[in-house]
Amino acid sequence: MSKNYINALLKPFRESKVVESLLKLFESGVNKSAGAAVGVKNEVPAGRSGAAQYSTGVRKVTLIPGHGIGPEITVAVQKIFEAAKVPIEWDEVDVTAVRGPDGKFGIPQKAIDSVNANKIGLKGPLMTPVGKGYRSLNLALRKEFDLYANVRPCKSLDGIKTLYDNVDVVTIRENTEGEYSGIEHEIVDGVVQSIKLITEEASKRVAEFAFQFAQDNKRKKVTAVHKANIMRMSDGLFLRCCRDLATKYPGVTFEERYLDTVCLNMVQDPSKFDVLVMPNLYGDIMSDMCSGLVGGLGLTPSGNIGKNGALFESVHGTAPSIAGQDKANPTALLLSGVMMLRHLRMYDFADRIEGACFAVLKEGRVLTEDLGGKSSCTDYTNEIIRNMN
């Protein structure tokens, strides 16, 4: 058998997390716990390390327009950033899956190289074609850049009237494992098993990120959401990792709540919560519920933080029915861009653009159709640019 064939056979085994942990176990040996702690601390937060940067201080950022309304809203965001004179150069790539030499569909190498070099990306909505052979592109990006934490700040916007006024919640969700490990099988006819995987390494990573985030953004409280009364070992492990890290951040209050209690209280009084950290499935549901409280996915920014980079994206769909008609609402992508600026420590620009956007929304005169107005995407963009000066 050829070497390539053996490599191909062993590839899933090598890539699996269980083997990684096994190897680590053998490697570190006696200094197991010390090794793990050092490993976590050694991770340089993405975006700060020397990434592609011109000597003039202009930052290069990968831009993935996406499908459907993606191209229009990315153009809108680019216009606004240009008007604000943000020192960013956009590196536009296309992530439509191409067939690689092994016959499987994957992200084109050019895109991978671009994000690896720039370490920061801004992504529009992607459409995964239904059919055999296409893996979900979102999932592929996540795996490629090892994005382990998904951050979604949900803040009530002045001018967008919902039934909830005082929402200011950030949901931080573990992005790589948990219930979405995709390990399922049918043991006997009619009995299906799905495996939820929780590892100490991933839980520690996301908990550390949550506390660091809370500290950096001057948040007061971190709540761990779990179901450890039922899933004792798995959520128990997650909880223990959070508790351990809480001791290292004394300035931030830590509490733990059951998932049902959080759901119950969130719809009654969202002001009780500040930063929520949780495993994959609960995070998915809670983050969507919180964005429902503030007005929907069309207004919520989202960021994925990873070891090798950070990817900020808009989480709404591609809306193919209004694509190309200048009707799209670029707010979600714009606010994600603002999150990206804050991640890059360009706080002044972030504040300016965000302030302008909020002012336009509050005034309510120039709004796109999905928010109840009659203006086009270009009008809305121009209004924001006008409000910045």
Added chain:
Amino acid sequence: MAVRLLSKIRLVPELRGAAYSSAAAQLSDFEVQHKTPVIRKQKIIPVAQYGGRHAVTMLPGGGIGPEVMGYVREIFKYIGAPIDFEVVDIDPTVDNDEDVQYAITTIKRNGVGLKGNIETKSEAAYVTSRNVALRNELDMYAYVLNCKSFPGVPTRHKDIDVVIIRQNTEGEYAMLEHESVYGVIESMKVVTATNSERVCRFAFEFAKRNGRKKVTTVHKANIMKLSDGLFLETSRRLARDEYPEIEHNDMIIDNCCMQLVAKPHQFDVMLMTNLYGSIVSNVVCGLLGGAGLLSGRNYGDHYAVFEPGTRNTGTAIAGKNIANPIAMINASVDMLEHLGHHYHADLIRRAVNKTINVDKIVTPDVGGTASSTEVVNNIMVNIGKMARG
């Protein structure tokens, strides 16, 4: 068969006598046993009844359980309901299962139970949650939560009328976990075809017999393709083949949560697996005013247990006389209806509705100022007036 149990649910008087599903009515016992394995053997176990009185197991549980059970007993004594309670106290600090086994035996003997939330203080991984153990042992596979808005309680959404039917025994609550390697934990979610079929059939029969128009299946089959896919396929198949007159659609859980906080009126009957049921029932209870108002019913082929809707212990408010007794009182009313004591059930329910909606004497968790004892006294005064008038 669950369908047989539905006949015990308070319906139009004509249907109250029907004990067999339409499909099973034409089959002999032999055929039912051997040719239709899904329809279980039709054997009605007589519920213990002595001199017209029923014996019912009462499990106070922990937290606010004992006090609200006391109120239920007071009310029953006042109206002379023909129910004898067999109280089983489960000690949360003891690790062995004797108490729980005894409780299960009494429920098997009596057929009906009324329970609070049982605490399982031990956090050890091998100790099963006692509530889960009870449900699994008695094979109570369907949980019904009837969510109807109370006009007298101030909420953001008005006139919600949703029924949540939740698979109660398997799914994510299988409690099968193990640690393969240090720091890597697997938790199994088990979905079987038989259980899915039973609960889906129960949901459709419920909708049919109660005049409900639409059943929505809530799932996450885009990610958990095999497990939630099996559940979804079962519900779709039943909708298409056996209940074409009932409208059926499905929704992904995160979208469902978003829709629930924005537009809850689009839902009628919701059908889902265990964990999503927990989340959605807590969200809807929150929308309706809190954990203290609604009651849920656990149905199995032979046993029925009634409890407050969201399974909270309420340890924080125990002993302070501010706990909301309405949930447990509603559960006891459900129990009376199940046993056929319609006069008493009606009396208590009308009194409770008058207290909440007309007199507006409610506890602080729904915005009132009364104590628990005041609420209970008001209910008894109302019962007195209605019984005489």
